[in-house]
Amino acid sequence: MYLTISMNPTLQKIICFSSITKDAVNRSRQHRFDVAGKGLNVCRVLSQLGKEAVHLTALGGETKSLFLEMSRREGIALQWVESGIPIRFCYTLIDKEDSSVTELIENTQPVVAETEGRFREAYEELLPRCGAVVIAGTKAGGFSGELVPFMVRRAKEAGRKVTLDLWGEDLLKSLPYSPDVIKPNLAEFAATFFPDAAGIPGKEQVRALCLKLCREHRCAVVLTRGTEAVWYAEGEAFAEYSFTPVAETVNTTGSGDAFTAGLAAALGDGRSLREAVAEGVRCGSLNAGFLQVGTIRG
Numbered sequence: 408m409y410l411t412i413s414m415n416p417t418l419q420k421i422i423c424f425s426s427i428t429k430d431a432v433n434r435s436r437q438h439r440f441d442v443a444g445k446g447l448n449v450c451r452v453l454s455q456l457g458k459e460a461v462h463l464t465a466l467g468g469e470t471k472s473l474f475l476e477m478s479r480r481e482g483i484a485l486q487w488v489e490s491g492i493p494i495r496f497c498y499t500l501i502d503k504e505d506s507s508v509t510e511l512i513e514n515t516q517p518v519v520a521e522t523e524g525r526f527r528e529a530y531e532e533l534l535p536r537c538g539a540v541v542i543a544g545t546k547a548g549g550f551s552g553e554l555v556p557f558m559v560r561r562a563k564e565a566g567r568k569v570t571l572d573l574w575g576e577d578l579l580k581s582l583p584y585s586p587d588v589i590k591p592n593l594a595e596f597a598a599t600f601f602p603d604a605a606g607i608p609g610k611e612q613v614r615a616l617c618l619k620l621c622r623e624h625r626c627a628v629v630l631t632r633g634t635e636a637v638w639y640a641e642g643e644a645f646a647e648y649s650f651t652p653v654a655e656t657v658n659t660t661g662s663g664d665a666f667t668a669g670l671a672a673a674l675g676d677g678r679s680l681r682e683a684v685a686e687g688v689r690c691g692s693l694n695a696g697f698l699q700v701g702t703i704r705g
């Protein structure tokens with residue numbers, strides 16, 4: 408069983424317009440309302456791939472029962488601890504005229520002090536039943552910088568496969584525990600390892616750092632780059648995986664989460680890193696064809 412984690416659950420409205428005019432009344436063509444959040448999206452896609460998966464998150468506020476009911480209806484196996492704060496709303500505005508996708512993300516209050524202890528306990532309870540762990544996305548305020556490294560350490564001590572779709576301090580502090588694969592997008596990778604650089608570093612610089620990370624932390628590195636070829640590194644080898652972008656996308660938000668699910672699923676099946684990247688690309692492409700965020704099925 409896969410255990411996916413997110414510490415920032417979301418209720419997501421996706422609203423699609425023929426065109427959007429600022430400072431005017433805009434009427435939508437189509438809309439959706441879904442449960443979301445990086446780790447939950449990964450859990451959904453893993454389930455769609457036929458894998459047994461459970462999602463751990465922290466929930467609170469008036470919309471908690473709605474979140475649980477919507478997850479249940481989608482068949483997402485959810486374990487949760489009380490966060491003491493309302494679930495945030497995110498809005499995706501799709502403008503068909505210029506094909507823009509605009510994300511509006513509410514900030515959240517910090518989770519209450521007891522949340523992290525409850526989260527650690529729930530994690531420890533689930534870990535013995537799970538063969539692989541996927542941790543994705545940023546944390547809500549109130550969680551400490553120790554939580555993610557703790558989860559990676561415990562999973563690796565227990566011999567579990569660990570995939571990390573995260574960046575910044577959480578990634579830096581987790582690397583010493585040798586996650587199996589890290590999968591930020593290139594911009595997140597650059598912000599983590601080249602924080603002072605003016606732009607995105609070039610391929611040679613990225614390649615050298617990927618190989619250093621593989622060597623020092625015995626992990627594989629996979630970097631997605633939107634519609635550009637995926638860069639990946641393992642052991643002494645750095646390579647790229649090219650693909651043809653979807654010509655007519657509906658919504659590419661969550662393609663990274665679908666990619667993560669495909670990658671983790673294939674690695675869990677014992678396939679090579681290149682095959683796992685190919686499966687990630689397949690799932691990322693499928694997600695781009697749907698309005699819902701983090702799905703490979705309509």
Ligand SMILES: Nc1ncnc2c1ncn2[C@@H]1O[C@H](COP(=O)(O)OP(=O)(O)OP(=O)(O)O)[C@@H](O)[C@H]1O
Pocket residue numbers: 591592593631632633634637651652653654656659660661662663664665666687688689691692693695
């Ligand atoms: N237009 C597209 N056509 C086909 N595949 C796409 C397209 N956009 C993204 N993908 C697939 O999804 C993968 C991940 O995309 P991207 O690098 O944008 O992830 P991300 O920034 O982490 O996205 P998110 O966090 O919103 O899910 C890409 O490597 C690619 O395989």
Ligand SMILES: [Mg+2]
Pocket residue numbers: 572592663664
């Ligand atoms: Mg992403």
